[in-house]
Amino acid sequence: LNSKLNLKLIKEAGYDYIVASRLKNMSKGILDRVFDEEGYQVLEEKKWRFDREIFGEEFRFKVIERENIIKTGEGEIFKIPENLIITYSSKRAKKDKEERQRLVEKAKELLERPGNVRAAEKRGGRKYLRRISESEEYVLDEEAIKRDEKFDGFYAIQTSKKEMSVTEVLNAYHDLWKIEQSF
Structure with a gap:
């Protein structure tokens, strides 16, 4: 679903998206920001449905604003403003x-x-x-x-709905994940 051209089609149809994003395919500039400890925050439990069984004892996030640059086969270039929400979970690191x-x-x-x-x-x-x-x-x-060990515990969610809060994005993505797991 989250190929660049599909994301472009979603935006052109008037919709927004929240999708997982593969960190290992990110640019060096983005990865430098992912692995920089500065800017990570801890969510207050009361603000979202935090589940220690799912995320472990340590869970933090960082928001990176970026433009997703999409090149079509015809050479056209589109830019979609996005938030890249980087999460770190101790449980995911263990897994x-x-x-x-x-x-x-x-x-x-x-x-x-x-x-x-x-x-x-x-x-x-x-x-x-x-x-x-x-x-x-x-x-x-x-x-x-x-190289792969560096990514332990990190996960990325990208969204074009920049006005959504981190908790809203995480809750929406978590609900989607639960629905997908039921199939």
């Missing part, structure tokens, strides 16, 4: 770490059976393998593991 460790274990298993590794496929445990020669020789990619 991300566990998932990465599971994939590292899969990568190690693949190294024991090199015939199962294909360089073109960077999914699952393969994303943590690096080819070291023209032959089918691989090693564990420690840099990729460290």
